[in-house]
Amino acid sequence: MEHINISIDICVSGYDELPGHIKELVKAAKAATGNSYSQYSQFCVGAALRLEDGTIIKGANQENAAFPVTMCAERAAIFNAQSNLPQLAITHIAIAAKNNDGFTREPVTPCGSCRQVMLEMEHRYKRDITVYLCGRDKVYRIDSVKDLLPLSFVDESMH
DSSP states (O other): OOOOOOOOEEEEEGGGOHHHHHHHHHHHHHHGGGGGGTTTTTTTTEEEETTTTTTTEEEBBOSSSSHHHHHHHHHHHHHHHHHHHSOOOOOEEEEEETTEEEEEESOOOHHHHHHHHHHEEEEEEEEOEEEEEOOOOOEEESSGGGSSSSOOOGGGOOO
């Protein structure tokens, strides 16, 4: 029997350690939480992504009484970018969340569906997307979506 060990490298930093263009992206993700429609969970998620030309696109979670038709912030931002600027690759995404107590203490991670959509964007444009997960006092940086979704399913998996 063989064992495979899968590990990821996560860089943890304070906000003051982030470069200016990443601080701007994180600020946009936090601001996007204000556009959340989350009357059922009271859990507001915002995402901001940077396209290769520097454009920032924001998204916020949109809930519905029929939970399966809810849209996550990450997919809202990605689908917006793909609908309006499909010629531009996504280079970075920042994700932030808050509840009734304010921004979450620990960085929040994307759900499985969002990870799969983010992975598809890496695969489509053949370039990594740097992921920033934002907590109240710290930010996790993950250099590729592939690190969030090891043993992933992409079109090569079907050949």
